[in-house]
Amino acid sequence: MEKLLLYLQVHQLSEQGFKVAKIARKLGISRNTVYKYLTMSFEEASDWANSLRQRKKKLDPYRDQIISWLKEHPDLSSAQIEDWLKEKYPGITIGGSTVRLFIKDLREIYHIPKEVYVRDHEAVDELPMGQQIQVDWGEIRLKNTDKKEVKLYFITFVLSHSRYKYVEWLGRPFTTTDTIRCHENAFAYFGGMPEELVYDQDHLITVSENAGDIILTSEFQVYKEQRKFRLHLCRKADPQSKGKIENVVKFVKNNFARNRDFTNIDAWNEKCISWLDRTGNYNVHNTTKKRPVEVHALEKQHLKPVSPLLAIANDYSSSITRTVCPDNVIKYKSNRYSVPLGTYRRNGDNRVFIETKENELIIKKQSQGEVLARHTLSMEKGKLIKNRQHARDRSKGIQAYKETVIRQFNDGEQAALFIQKLSTRYPRYVRDQLQIVQYTLHHFRQEIEKALGICIKDQLWSANDLRDVSQHLAHQKETEEQQAPRHTEEPQNDPATRQATASIREMDDYIKILGGVGQ
Structure with a gap:
């Protein structure tokens, strides 16, 4: 009955002056089907429709189930329907072409079109096994x-x-x-x-x-x-x-x-x-x-055999990680929590570690490292929980902010030169750059003067570079302290021992990595 009704609709649209392509789009059927119906007489269409009703198909017992799936999810592919049938009815044995033809008929009968997205790919050579x-x-x-x-x-x-x-x-x-x-x-x-x-x-x-x-x-x-x-x-x-x-x-x-x-x-x-x-x-x-x-x-x-599963580092097993967003917040349980301005680094590692203790959220740069921020956990959703100290200092103009930052350095002349250079280089982001300098002053007080000299010497005019050099110096100092001998007496009679020196990598090597002078 459905096929005969479709036949009548095709002929009605054709008599109204619609072209084949337009009829196919309106009825959600292929152009070949339109051509087929237009070449058939009503008697031929009736005989054909009656023969279809009498012919049994392998998927007829599952017809109602498939129709319900297609009506609920019109974008279902025949391959996915085949998998669902095998999952729901484990004993079924069907081929992919059988399902495709059956689904095609159902889509035409019940007008359930499916959009097809095609993406072009270039053929590449097949790779050998195990590569x-x-x-x-x-x-x-x-x-x-x-x-x-x-x-x-x-x-x-x-x-x-x-x-x-x-x-x-x-x-x-x-x-x-x-x-x-x-x-x-x-x-x-x-x-x-x-x-x-x-x-x-x-x-x-x-x-x-x-x-x-x-x-x-x-x-x-x-x-x-x-x-x-x-x-x-x-x-x-x-x-x-x-x-x-x-x-x-x-x-x-x-x-x-x-x-x-x-x-x-x-x-x-x-x-x-x-x-x-x-x-x-x-x-x-x-x-x-x-x-x-x-x-x-x-x-x-x-394939190369692999040893038993590697033990994942314990440093990360007890902490949850989050990624710092460009607006210097992290997301936790449908809320946003602020971190100090300058924490987000473009093309850098923006992962932080979070812990919850009672009703407090603690954010750290490393699982056992310094605390970046503490917030009271919110039980609501969609809220921005912000520490005012993490925001820009809008109470001061840019010039006053520069002077405040410069005064915190021991060498005010070098600091003023550095601030002037980064202001010229980043005119639209001066306040953001100053905020990062302020962050560095707070976290790397002992190293920042030496880092400032290195940045000026190698023309690294960026607050991010100042922070990175300061962080490297602090890490280098920490490493040297850990490797220093503790209360051991040097053998005074061993010339080889007296002449031995530790190999120390020059700071220039790290400057090259940061893209300073000479690169």
Whole structure:
């Protein structure tokens, strides 16, 4: 009956003067279907519709279920419906083409169109077994069982040769420690480790990439050295070098996650592993025309064996991390809490550690380091909890603020020169620069005079450089004090001992890193 009704609608629109393409768009059917109906007489259409009603299809018993899914989620793909059928009815045996044709007919009968998004990729050569894993992160918004929206985050791994995949989910943004733990779980799932891992330019593993010189976060640098794998960082907007993992991210979103009801993160991860076994790693890959699970059985022999799971550093296990936003706040339980102006560093490590004690939130730069801020925890949501000392001093004009900062230095002449230079270099951000200088004066009082001299000598006209040099000097002093001998007598008769000197790296080496004179 539906087919016959559609036949009549096509002919009515055609008689009204609509062209084939317009009829197809209005009715949500293909142009080929319009052409087919226009060439049929009413008697032929009636006979054809009657034959369809009498013909039984393999998916007819599941027709009502599939229609309800399509009406509730019009963007469902036939591949995702196939997976849902296999999950709901474990004994069912169907092929992908059977599902596609059945879904196509249902969409035309019930006018449930599906938009198709196409992205172009350039073909690249296949890599040998055991050479590479590609890694990427993703996020998606879903509804939980109470129909409330939740945001989930996931990390994906794929072996480039076999297309064998691993996925892990969290209900919060990933930290570097989470990333390392997921790497270990992925290696265990794959049964080994490849020669190379490919990443996007993600802040969880990299601080910056300077003309090819990759600067990793301290945690991930230690992990890379322990595991001894080669790391490749993709250029921005370069999908060819990581197209496989981008396809996996899209596959996980559209085939597994989209339109599912979320219960809790543990059950969600279990369902995802079952989906990998049932669909993600079992279905024939569209490019290789092979099942990833079968190819992986061979590729596994080319992976490097890994030792038991590495112990994640204890420094990070007892603290929760947050990322400082550009407006110098951190987010915690739907509220924003301020940190001192200048804490956020562009292209820097903006992670801080937080602790809660009774009704107080404590924010630290390191898990065992100095306290950046203390706030009373708010029980409300959407609030900005701000310490007035963290804000700009708007009670003074810029010139008065400069004079106040300069007076805090012992060498006022050098301080005035430095402030004048950074004011010229950053005319729109003078107050922000002064705030960072004030922060440095407060936290590195003993080192700032020497740091000021170094910055002027090497023409580092930035408050960020002044802070970084001061911080380096403080760290160097702390290291020297830890390595100094304690109450030990030097052998007076050993010439070799008397002539031995400790190797000290020149400050110029660090200035070069900061991009000072001569670079």
